[in-house]
Amino acid sequence: MESQRIILHVDLNSFFATAEQQANPKLRGKPVGIIKATGRTCLIATSVEAKKLGIKTGMSVHEAKKNYAKIILVPADFDKYEDITFRFINICKTYSPVCEVFSLDECFIDITESERLFGGFLNIAFEIKERLRSEVGEWMSCSIGISHNRLLAKLGGSLVKYDGLIYIDKKSVFEVLDKCELTGVLGLGHGLGRHLGTLGIDNFPKLRNCPLPYLISNFGPFWGPHLYNLARGIDGSPVNSFHSLADAKSVGRTYTTHRNLYKKEEIERLIRNLCEEAAAKARRMKMAGRYVGIALRGAENHFWRHITLKHYLDDGRDLFDICLRLTETWRGEYVRFCGITLSMLTKKEYLPTPLLSSDLRREKLIDAMDKVNLVWGDYAVYPAQLLGTNIIRPEVNGYFGDKTFRLNFLRSSG
Ligand SMILES: [Mg+2]
Known part of the structure; x- marks a missing residue:
């Protein structure tokens, strides 16, 4: 039987807008919309007060003004937000080292082992709320979901709005799910x-x-x-602590384009290209990973999403599929930078061989492609999706981030 874990999901309320209200008391209690510093076309965040007027994130400034003409527009200041995130995470980390930063305003904390040291999970939740106000700023608030897994903790937190707190026990799982x-x-x-x-x-x-x-x-x-x-509200995925993520081996590739990419197909081809490279690096190390991260940047638009999968992957196409899903919420105008990460790598030999014949065939195909590319050079064969594009090739220096690895690999495979 799965042993009972206790996981907190802590989410800062209307983060960017609240951070601005914290910094400037004149904005408190007023409808505030956060816009990008340049290209002031849409709202990337809104204050609690703006939300009450039906003004939502993603709305154009024009639309928002139709709802409320006097909405206060503030340009985003990511340095400010990152500073608050840093202080917020430092508070959360004191309750358990198993604390995963999920985005600038959210984290998961696994307090299974440490709960009793702090007088129980409810006590921890109230303390976090109180310390957020006393140590980060009196205007700051958060919603906290508590349950036996990440899925339910996060879903629970999304049901309670401003400054909320919810605990979901095993008996109420379906009842809660059905409200979501x-x-x-x-x-x-x-x-x-x-x-x-x-x-x-x-x-x-x-x-x-x-x-x-x-x-x-x-x-x-x-x-x-x-x-x-x-x-069924079942989720066995672990909370990844700060340390384990930093320690985990990872492969990846970042790329800054020479011009802005506006077209969806162009952006997707860039992502595919970088996914192929990251996956090929993993395969050459005879490893596969299950943590996938993607960053996209346009003007002032910081977009970073990641997911920890239950299965390991080393196929560029699979990596690409996951990245596409992760970028579904991206609403940027154009892309100038893209970064892909595949981490939590493990040795391929530790993993089971595929059961399905289609998966086996796919693995053999990739294997054959790798062999051709090793002899004829990277991207001698490549996916048809990249046809007709200027293929971005691996950088010569810092290949794998470790040149000796490649040398050893070439020797051992000779
Ligand atoms: Mg939030």
């Missing part, structure tokens, strides 16, 4: 949501009625079981 929207759940992008929609599955009870083989045949061997578990 299926879309917007951790790791489920719009694409998957649409696919579910076409099958008539638009809420948790309907998803729970789907047998596992049905889900696998429609969504494949990864998303099928994932959805099956999701419907």
